[in-house]
């Protein structure tokens with residue numbers, strides 16, 4: 001019988017509920033969620049109770065010492081990522097960390113170097129490429145149905161009150177680019193390939209937030225494709241498409257368009273078809289978050305499969321640093337007013 005995978009989750013706050021549900025639901029695929037950890041004992045106890053987890057901790061070192069863990073999944077805010085990732089890798093455990101990978105490119109490089117030096121498994125929980133409609137788009141592109149992608153727009157525009165669940169976001173100095181910007185930039189890499197250079201304009205439209213809440217970027221990909229990648233938390237449009245990412249891609253033989261209603265229209269030659277690309281509403285999920293919740297499960301499943309196979313995840317640290325470098329280049333481009341080349 002194959003060995004079961006013992007998972008410990010660090011951070012039992014707002015977004016972690018999706019991770020806890022996902023790992024719990026992967027029991028039949030060999031996962032045992034054996035430990036949870038949060039600085040707040042109350043949070044850890046609540047998670048342990050909800051998911052019947054035997055190990056309850058307020059310190060990751062103790063969780064590692066007692067847990068006999070195969071995977072540590074870190075779902076804390078970014079200011080703690082470097083220390084926790086470092087500690088987990090030092091203990092020789094396969095490690096997953098939520099996005100954004102780190103507070104700066106240098107911090108991400110440090111974590112990556114540590115993992116590489118010891119040949120350790122390190123993945124970043126980048127989940128947008130695992131959203132059901134986005135996986136469908138990847139499949140369509142791979143099929144060649146619309147030819148080579150040459151132009152696109154990836155757009156995440158909302159006025160949904162994200163601050164009620166995540167009040168700390170108002171205080172982030174590097175805000176939307178490190179929050180949802182990394183997701184849409186990651187999609188640009190997935191759909192159009194690596195980036196040669198990009199330009200960016202940032203705005204702070206809501207005076208009650210510290211950092212930028214709107215980013216408009218233009219990317220030139222190595223393939224020659226151009227993409228416009230945008231995100232804002234200050235849109236006033238109704239109906240609000242939250243949490244949908246709107247996508248248009250034009251290729252050498254056709255085009256596709258993903259709408260807020262999750263309809264995906266694909267044209268090829270003189271044929272056009274529209275299909276429903278909505279995600280399933282998992283038993284523990286709720287609208288309008290279900291697309292995101294489904295993607296968290298898909299991401300955990302993908303990372304688990306790759307770990308079992310002894311291979312890096314597609315969202316490995318090696319891969320994600322390229323997405324983070326785009327985010328970093330966007331800050332630089334916006335500051336200088338010049339198109340900038342990503343450092344990775």
Ligand SMILES: NC(=O)c1ccc[n+]([C@@H]2O[C@H](COP(=O)([O-])OP(=O)(O)OC[C@H]3O[C@@H](n4cnc5c(N)ncnc54)[C@H](O)[C@@H]3O)[C@@H](O)[C@H]2O)c1
Nearest residue numbers: 011012013014015016038039075076077078080098099100
């Ligand atoms: N991928 C996505 O779609 C998505 C969506 C929302 C949030 N996130 C990311 O998830 C992460 C967590 O965000 P959140 O909104 O859940 O934050 P949160 O503050 O609600 O929860 C974080 C929890 O971690 C705990 N914690 C902090 N430091 C710790 C430590 N050293 N040891 C143990 N526990 C510790 C806190 O007590 C808190 O309960 C962030 O990186 C955020 O960017 C991702």
